[in-house]
Amino acid sequence: MKHLIVYCHPNPDSFNNAIVDAFISSLKEKGHEVVFRDLYALRFDPVLKVSDFEALREGNTPSDIVAEQEHIKWADAFTMVYPIWWTGLPALIKGYIDRVFSYGFAYAYGEDGKMNKLLSGMKGLIINTHGTTADLYSSMGMYDGLKITSDTGIYEFCGIEPVGHIFFGGVTQTDDAERKRMLEEVKEKAVSLFE
DSSP states (O other), X not given: OEEEEEEOOXXXXXXXXXXXXXXXXXXXXXXXXXXXXXXXXXXXXXOOOHHHHHHHHTTOOOHHXXXXXXXXXXXXXXXXXXXXXXXXXXXXXXXXXXHHSOBTTTEEEOTTSOEEETXXXXXXXXXXEESSOHHHHHHHTHHHHXXXXXXXXXXXXXXXXXXXXXXEEOTTXXXXXXXXXXXXXXXXXXXXXXX
């Protein structure tokens, strides 16, 4: 299976980076192909501009958007790895979605007015970390809200089949043993979710 992994964290020494490393190594051990896109390392521009709209409407998609869309077209599976900040997506990954999942590429309306989900056939996974404890996020209904906005509002809207959404809470307060357990879970899910 061909995997596109889009990663968003400014600190290369973060636990998110360890998650990505564990995920990629587990996929490769099972013979999967992987393309990794680190949005910070790429200096991806997250700002959707009027010029983007005009270029897309004229069929002149900006080259940085085309590059990312080509990776998506190549992939069978799309995984995003990022921290939850202020109960949502970091601005950089939200901007990636805003610009790359454009009308006519990720979705479109047919002549009958019905939505065409243009990324159908792909599988999708999201892996998130957050500093707040898992118990608190769960009791607040935050996990349900995040799944609705990301799994349903982004993935399903475009036809990507969500196969999982992994949350690791309280990562700033956990010890090495717990982090090791989390990484083992990532490795196991890389195998079980994409068999």
